[in-house]
Amino acid sequence: MPTTTPLQLPNSRTEPDGSAVIRVLSYNIRSMRDDTDALARVIGACAPDLVLVQEAPRFFRWRKKLARLAAESGLVILTGGATAAGPALLCSLRATVERTEDVLLPLAPGQHRRGFATAVVRFGGARLAVVSCHLSLEKEERYEQGGMLLDRLAAMGVDHAVAGGDLNERPTGPTFSRLAEDLQDCRATAPWGSDDHTFSSAAPYQRIDAIFATKGIEVLACGVPLYHPGVTEPDLKAATDHLPVLAALKLPPT
Template identity: 65%
Template sequence: MRDDTAALARVIRACAPDVVCVQEAPRFFRWRKYASRLAMATGLQYVTGGATASGPMVLASLRPYVERTADVLLPRTPGLHQRGLATAELRFGESARLGVLSFHLSLRDAERYEQGGALLSRLRGLGPYAVAAGDVNERPKGRTFQRLAAELQDGWATAPWGAEYTSEPGRPHQRIDAVFATRGVEVLGCGVPRGLAGVTAQDLRAATDHLPVLSALRIPPA
C-alpha cells in the first residue's frame, strides 16, 4: 500500500475476491483511516491487521461473517523489521468456516525459518480449513518455503492457473509470494491473474511492488 492505491483498488476490484490478504498495510500515523479507505474503494470491509500486525492485514467482502480475529507480533531480531501475523476466522453461510492468515516473512534466512514455524503453529489453531497467504521472501526451493509446503498445499503447485512469477511487476522472474491451504481445503486454481477487466499492465506495475496472487478455494461444510 505504499504505491498507487487507486491502481491497487482497481486490481482488487477486478479480482472480485471474498478475502484479501495485504502484506504492507499502513502501520503508523492514521493507519486505520488508510485501511478504511482501501476497504471502501474496493467494496470490502476491514477485518483485522495493519499496524497491530506490523503490516499484514485482512479485508473481506460482506459474504463471510467474522467470528473472531487475532493479530500476533513475532519475536523480533534487533536491527530488523518487526514482523507479525493477521488472523481471522470467517464463516460462510451456516457452517462453512475458513481460517485466514496474512503474513510477510523476514528477509533474513534464520529469522524467516523461525517465523515459518510460528505461522504453522498459528494456522493449526484456526481449524481444519485454513489458508495462509503472503510474501515468503523466498523461492519455492528455499527451506522456509519447503517447510510450509511440507505441511500445507502450495496453491500454485497444487492447481496452477494464470502466471507463476510474482516479482517484480515490470520483469516477473521469481515466485516469492504464495497461498497455502490446509489439506481439507480444495484448491481449484491459484496464480497471478491475467487479463483482468479494466486493469492495464501499468496498473499492475503501479499497484504494488509484487504481482497479485488469486486463488479459488472450495471449503466443505463443517
C-alpha cells in the same frame, strides 16, 4: 508481459450442501506508497472474498488509509495493519466473522518487527481460519517464522485454513518447502495462467508470494491475475512493486 486472452476464475458461491467457493487474494501493497487508485482497481476487479494484505500502512492515519482502500475495493477491514506490524485482512460482506487476533512475532536485533493478522470466518456452512504473513528477509529468522505460522494455524482450532503472503523466498527455499510439506501450495496444486512470478511488478522474475491451504480444501485454480477481466498491465505496474496471487478455493462444510 505478453498479450493473451482474459482468464476466467470460478465465481464465489455457496452450495446447497453448505460448501462454499471463495476467492482469496494475497497482495503486498507497499504501504500504499504508489498509485492507490490503480491498487483499488486491481483488487476490485479480482472480486475477492478475502484479501491477505502485506505491508499495509503502519504510521500516520494508517487506519484511515486502509479503510479507504477497502471501501474503494468494495470490501471492509477484517483485522491487522499496524497492530500486526504490516499484515492485514480485508473481506467481502459474504464473510461472517467469528473472531480476529493480531499477533506480534519476537523481534530479532537489527530486523523489522513481523506479525500475523489472523481471523476465523464462515462462508455458508464452511468455517475457515485465515492468516496473512510477511516473513523475514533473514534466512534463519524466516525459517523460525514459518514454524510459528504452522503452529498458529494448528492453535486456531479450525479444521480448514488458508495462509498466505510475502515469503521473501522462492519455492525451492527451506521455509517455502516447509510450508508446502504441511499445506497445499495452491499455485502448484492447481496452476492458473501462464506466469507465476510475483516480483517485481515492473519486470517479474521470481515467485516469493503464495497462498497455502490445508489439505481438506479443494484448490480450483491459483495464479497471478495478469489477464483476469478488468485487471490491466498498467494498473498492475502502477499499484505496487509486487504482483498479487489469486486463488479460487472450495471449502467443505463444517
